[in-house]
């Protein structure tokens with residue numbers, strides 16, 4: 001058995017770093033993550049610097065840590081039963097990532113135990129507990145077959161999320177919440193947007209077939225690449241023929257439907273996925289792409305450059321607060337508000353999200369969205385359209401926000417393209433696309449408002 005990469009791909013086992021080293025780095029990241037850091041930031045800080053083996057070690061540690069987060073509730077419930085005392089955070093972290101590997105069944109179980117014990121020996125903070133690590137993991141091996149099904153009866157374990165998160169999801173999607181939670185425990189699909197300026201979706205699918213890569217069309221311009229690859233190995237990525245973008249996210253610009261020559265505001269634009277898509281969609285657009293985060297704005301420029309978006313549109317990129325639009329010299333015919341949100345619809349891609357958010361964040365983000373909506377509305381021309389999008393499935397950020405917006409603004413009406421209640425797109429993995437809405441996608445909510 002070999003260790004798949006972060007998205008479920010399988011790197012060359014011969015190149016893989018020793019499992020003990022990867023477990024040690026993953027455990028350091030896990031401890032920081034359980035202390036409140038985002039998993040990606042924790043992983044970036046845990047990987048050793050200036051070592052030639054760092055990229056492979058970092059990739060292996062990332063895979064181990066992501067695998068463990070997808071089983072977090074089960075791992076912590078198991079360790080609660082298996083350890084006769086609460087270990088130090090560093091030891092608990094090593095146990096957590098090792099149990100994650102046992103659950104994933106990618107390596108021989110005794111190899112995981114031996115390597116975890118070796119990792120414990122190698123760390124100053126864990127050395128004294130290596131006998132304990134050995135005992136707990138051997139106990140886990142014996143008891144997993146009975147304990148796992150028993151613990152999976154608990155809703156928090158089955159849903160792998162805190163109780164408040166599950167309740168909020170149940171309130172928003174009373175029918176589908178359990179299958180959404182199940183889907184969100186899977187590694188995410190790698191979905192591409194085909195840049196129609198470089199050729200058709202059919203041409204690109206032919207190219208993938210010639211390269212021996214399995215792929216399925218899952219939306220109007222969306223192709224699901226069955227075998228995840230590093231971006232620079234994706235055929236045509238470097239030349240801008242395709243971009244990595246979920247098929248649900250692609251729907252935003254398709255719904256906005258900008259017409260040639262229009263003035264468009266992309267109000268929360270970084271990292272620029274939709275800004276580049278706008279330039280691919282209609283001729284001669286004038287686009288203002290605004291984001292408050294200067295570091296993320298750098299990535300807008302990278303995306304525009306790679307896709308050669310400026311050959312087709314006049315684009316101004318600004319670091320600014322979209323809720324204080326003194327920077328706007330004009331009114332727009334289309335406004336895209338891809339608002340900051342809880343990201344409850346993209347847990348497949350960021351499985352740490354439910355464990356980092358607090359209930360108060362939902363209220364605070366909904367308030368920010370309201371402020372952005374109200375500040376941007378006066379920038380829209382009469383007969384213009386504003387699309388409010390969130391990658392969330394919570395009602396506070398979707399239907400309830402949209403409902404309150406039309407109540408506050410007498411000159412706003414819900415447009416036909418997303419309907420009176422907006423368009424709810426819970427995450428799905430249906431594979432077969434029969435036209436219309438995409439079949440494989442993350443969770444989103446869209447509401448289009450027209451100015452009367």
Ligand SMILES: C[S@@+](CC[C@H](N)C(=O)[O-])C[C@H]1O[C@@H](n2cnc3c(N)ncnc32)[C@H](O)[C@@H]1O
Nearest residue numbers: 268269270271272273274291292293321322338
């Ligand atoms: C969902 S992301 C946007 C993704 C982007 N539209 C894309 O498709 O690549 C939300 C963005 O909103 C930005 N943001 C948050 N508050 C903002 C504000 N007050 N003004 C402008 N941008 C803001 C964040 O920095 C973040 O980049």
